[in-house]
Amino acid sequence: MIIFYDIPSNLPVKAWSPSTWKTRYLLNLKGLPYRTEWVEYPDIAGLLKSFALPPTEPDDPLLPYTLPAIYDPKTKRAVAESAVIAAYLDDEYPETPAVIPKETRAFHAAFQYAFRATVQSAIAPLFLPRQLPCLTPASQPYFRCTREQMFGAKMEDICPPSKWAMQWAEIERAFGVVAGWLDGASDGRVTFLGGATSALSHADLSIAGWLLWMQFVVGKESEEWKAVERWHGGRWRNLLDVLEPYFDHSR
Ligand SMILES: N[C@@H](CCC(=O)N[C@@H](CS)C(=O)NCC(=O)O)C(=O)O
Known part of the structure; x- marks a missing residue:
């Protein structure tokens, strides 16, 4: 195992x-x-x-x-x-679904770089401080210390509530860039590989991982998350729905 x-x-x-x-x-x-x-x-x-x-x-x-x-x-x-x-x-394990076929590995490296520069960098200021209380006591001091070094600011000053709306607009804009990539590649559907939802890629799983984390941090029932679900034609909610059968966290 x-x-x-x-x-x-x-x-x-x-x-x-x-x-x-x-x-x-x-x-x-x-x-x-x-x-x-x-x-x-x-x-x-x-x-x-x-x-x-x-x-x-x-x-x-x-x-x-x-x-x-x-x-x-x-x-x-x-x-x-x-x-x-x-x-x-x-x-x-070649008998299992492939998510990062050899011919897509260079593309995936470029995707990872571009996704970091757009979405991850937009998410970080708003989400890292709000992630802190979700961590266990064993991780909180380390997380605070490393992230304060990263931003050169106290956690509380990185993105105070007065700046949340502005940062959310930035995050929506960043996801809009990714939505534009998907529009060109896959007929508006969620996947990066071949346009069929049956062929999920590592890029799809990566976007979904970030979305799930956002959902956990702000809460599934929050107005903030409900707004994300409406963005870009409901595309992000759709991606999580497609992946629902693989949302197993019991093991
Ligand atoms: N490119 C990496 C990113 C991994 C990453 O950033 N992991 C974070 C958790 S989400 C981490 O382990 N951080 C270590 C630390 O903060 O010390 C991957 O996808 O594997």
Whole structure:
């Protein structure tokens, strides 16, 4: 059974991190047996180093080691970074649905770069401070310290409530850029691969991971989330609906 390393929250759904949901969705989609080992933020670097894995974010001196990671007892290999894990699982388990076929790997690298520069950078100021109370006491001090270093500001000053509306407009605009990519590629449907919802890509799972995290942080019943569901013709809600069969967080 594959071991899946994930970060716990103190929310009713313990699995909540955007990047680890990419891999949780994937394991569920592929139907591979796995179990979760929960890792607090301050323990991530030590875990990856114990497997002798290289930094997952070599260009980031502040946070060079990240989750998700897996350990596969079949091959006795530990693998980290969601796209690398996706490629590993596609190659190792070819009978399962492929999400990052070889001919799309360069595209996926470009997608990841572009998605960071648009959506992730727009989301961070509003969401990172609001994520803090969702974390366990073991992770909160580390999270506060690293994010305050990242922004060069106190958590409370990064995006105070008076700036939320402005930042939400920025986030909607950023998702609009991604909606534009999808319009060109897939007939307005959710997927990046081939235009068929049956062919989900790593990019689809990545967008969904970020959406889920946003939903967890602001609350599914909040007006903020309901607005997101209406954006861009309901496209983002549609993506989460398509992935609902793979929203298993019980393992
Ligand atoms: N490119 C990475 C991004 C992973 C990432 O940023 N993970 C965050 C959690 S969502 C993390 O582990 N951060 C470590 C830290 O803050 O120390 C992937 O998709 O695997």
